[in-house]
Amino acid sequence: MVKFNQIASLLLVTACFASAPGFAAGGGAQMEHADIDPDNINSLQRGAANFMNYCSGCHSAQYVRYKTIGNDLDLSDEMLVDNLMFNAEKTFETIQASMPADDAARWYGTTPPDLSLMARAKGVDHVYNFLKGFYIDSDSPTGVDNLQLPGTSMPHVLWELQGYQAAYFTDHENEDGSVTTTFEGFEQLTPGSMDSEDFDNFVRDTTNFLAYVAEPIRSDRRKLGVWVLMFLTFFLILSRMLKKQIWKDIK
Numbered sequence: 006m007v008k009f010n011q012i013a014s015l016l017l018v019t020a021c022f023a024s025a026p027g028f029a030a031g032g033g034a035q036m037e038h039a040d041i042d043p044d045n046i047n048s049l050q051r052g053a054a055n056f057m058n059y060c061s062g063c064h065s066a067q068y069v070r071y072k073t074i075g076n077d078l079d080l081s082d083e084m085l086v087d088n089l090m091f092n093a094e095k096t097f098e099t100i101q102a103s104m105p106a107d108d109a110a111r112w113y114g115t116t117p118p119d120l121s122l123m124a125r126a127k128g129v130d131h132v133y134n135f136l137k138g139f140y141i142d143s144d145s146p147t148g149v150d151n152l153q154l155p156g157t158s159m160p161h162v163l164w165e166l167q168g169y170q171a172a173y174f175t176d177h178e179n180e181d182g183s184v185t186t187t188f189e190g191f192e193q194l195t196p197g198s199m200d201s202e203d204f205d206n207f208v209r210d211t212t213n214f215l216a217y218v219a220e221p222i223r224s225d226r227r228k229l230g231v232w233v234l235m236f237l238t239f240f241l242i243l244s245r246m247l248k249k250q251i252w253k254d255i256k
């Protein structure tokens with residue numbers, strides 16, 4: 006019994022640790038749910054195109070090969086070459102940023118991080134809200150700040166699509182004299198080429214792709230899981246039948 010309790014508490018502790026990054030990612034400013042659909046191949050294809058067009062100038066995704074993307078997202082080698090591989094020659098190459106890391110560090114003060122594992126490290130909701138969270142800030146060298154990553158050195162690269170927005174905050178003083186700042190909301194200042202719904206979908210597809218990149222075998226794993234469960238069910242029935250057969254004379 007003691008052993009059982011020990012195992013149970015060990016499992017509980019493991020479960021808590023496993024879910025901890027989820028809690029960490031949920032902190033900070035208010036977050037909208039990313040609502041991505043990892044099984045939606047069209048969304049992933051659009052996300053891949055968005056990534057190559059708007060992000061790969063600065064960001065690499067070094068752990069994923071074009072070939073793997075092609076296989077998983079139903080894209081032929083020709084489609085890969087024509088639509089995604091702007092700075093690569095061979096489909097077995099991984100996604101490299103077009104801009105040399107040293108230059109990027111000099112211009113932005115920080116090297117744009119590799120995005121292979123970002124969706125897993127920070128959570129998809131964080132990525133989704135980060136991409137939607139740029140607002141005008143005249144004190145910042147890039148002219149914008151970000152609600153999810155205050156003081157970020159990433160410029161508002163999607164400004165043409167989203168337009169520019171302002172963020173409103175209120176301060177209120179606590180009893181102990183400290184000040185709590187609350188985010189009140191965004192206000193659209195200039196329109197972008199997309200309305201807010203289309204822009205949300207654009208960001209959702211991009212986030213979906215980053216989630217896929219962070220775990221490309223996810224869908225395989227789920228398919229395999231179904232087979233394993235089917236096998237176990239079959240095996241259970243078989244062993245029941247066997248047991249009945251073997252014990253039928255002994256009563």
Ligand code: HEC
Nearest residue numbers: 059060062063113115116117118123132154157158159162
């Ligand atoms: C002009 C260069 C540039 C482009 C283009 C760019 N980024 Fe970034 N990005 C940066 C830099 C620089 C940082 C580091 C920011 C920091 O740490 O303050 C960054 C950081 C990030 C982060 C990490 C945020 C965090 O919370 O740590 C994510 C996610 C991200 N970028 C996503 C994207 C996506 C998606 C695109 C395409 C839509 C994109 N970026 C396009 C420069 C760029």
